[in-house]
Amino acid sequence: MNIDLRQLRYFATVAEELHFGRAATRLHMTQPPLSQTIQALEELLGTPLFLRSRRGVALTPAGAALLPEARRLLAQSAELPELVRRAAAGESGRLALAFVSSADYSVLPPFLRTYRAQFPQVQIVLQEATSDLQVDDLLHNRIDAGLLIPPLPDKARADLDYLKVLSEPLILAAPAGLAALQDGGPVWLKDVPPLPLIIFPRPIAPALHDAILGGFRAAGVTPEIGQQAIQMQTIVSLVSAGMGLALVPQSVSNLMRPGVEYRALHDHSPLVETGLAWRRDNHSPVLLGFLDLLRKNTLC
Numbered sequence: 001m002n003i004d005l006r007q008l009r010y011f012a013t014v015a016e017e018l019h020f021g022r023a024a025t026r027l028h029m030t031q032p033p034l035s036q037t038i039q040a041l042e043e044l045l046g047t048p049l050f051l052r053s054r055r056g057v058a059l060t061p062a063g064a065a066l067l068p069e070a071r072r073l074l075a076q077s078a079e080l081p082e083l084v085r086r087a088a089a090g091e092s093g094r095l096a097l098a099f100v101s102s103a104d105y106s107v108l109p110p111f112l113r114t115y116r117a118q119f120p121q122v123q124i125v126l127q128e129a130t131s132d133l134q135v136d137d138l139l140h141n142r143i144d145a146g147l148l149i150p151p152l153p154d155k156a157r158a159d160l161d162y163l164k165v166l167s168e169p170l171i172l173a174a175p176a177g178l179a180a181l182q183d184g185g186p187v188w189l190k191d192v193p194p195l196p197l198i199i200f201p202r203p204i205a206p207a208l209h210d211a212i213l214g215g216f217r218a219a220g221v222t223p224e225i226g227q228q229a230i231q232m233q234t235i236v237s238l239v240s241a242g243m244g245l246a247l248v249p250q251s252v253s254n255l256m257r258p259g260v261e262y263r264a265l266h267d268h269s270p271l272v273e274t275g276l277a278w279r280r281d282n283h284s285p286v287l288l289g290f291l292d293l294l295r296k297n298t299l300c
Contacts, residue, residue: 048062086121090288095286114293131204135156149207156277166275168249170269171250173245197212198229199235199247
């Protein structure tokens with residue numbers, strides 16, 4: 001059974017006018033082809049849609065049942081060009097975005113607010129993941145883009161593009177009440193009590209791991225690694241529990257925990273970079289719109 005939109009439009013017009021002559025005038029056609037089209041539709045459906053009499057035209061129960069569905073289909077068909085235009089312009093669709101935990105305290109919230117304001121019809125699917133997992137998900141097309149800590153591994157550079165988004169210094173996160181923190185200002189690492197260091201495992205975030213240890217080496221301090229954790233909130237929670245101290249990206253100071261104090265460093269503080277990676281062959285209009293807006297709003 002092949003019912004076309006023209007038949008439904010003719011039917012709906014006659015149903016609204018309840019007069020073939022007025023319906024034909026409204027459709028800018030003569031009455032005979034309109035009547036023939038309605039008769040063909042009735043034959044196709046196997047039931048009359050109108051009661052025809054000398055007094056006029058009325059809908060049959062079948063016609064009354066068809067009318068709201070015909071209107072719905074006609075309305076949907078009218079929306080198709082705009083739907084296609086929005087999809088082609090990246091204004092609708094789906095974006096799967098992963099992010100490292102530190103991005104949740106820096107670039108992610110303000111940028112998502114900006115993006116949602118401009119692209120309210122895009123469905124954003126977020127997942128928190130470490131940089132290594134993001135690279136694997138990108139290579140296997142499980143996500144569209146990832147906010148991660150570079151560098152990209154050699155195996156991924158042929159397939160992924162990268163955009164620097166943020167560069168920030170490391171700061172100290174230490175248990176509250178230490179004598180070295182009492183003046184409330186920046187501190188020298190050599191003046192901080194030798195508490196165990198809470199740090200990311202190197203296989204998970206080699207650049208961040210090396211930057212942290214490099215900061216201690218530059219200060220002439222050799223820390224004892226106590227705990228390792230893969231989430232910033234876990235590291236800060238362990239500091240809050242008095243398990244040790246940590247060097248964290250400056251934006252993590254937005255994560256407030258009782259019993260934790262953040263301090264800038266007098267020492268030359270290594271910079272930690274956060275950026276966006278995506279597949280070079282991903283030409284999704286939604287992703288391209290995301291990248292264009294990110295370039296305009298990058299914090300670098």
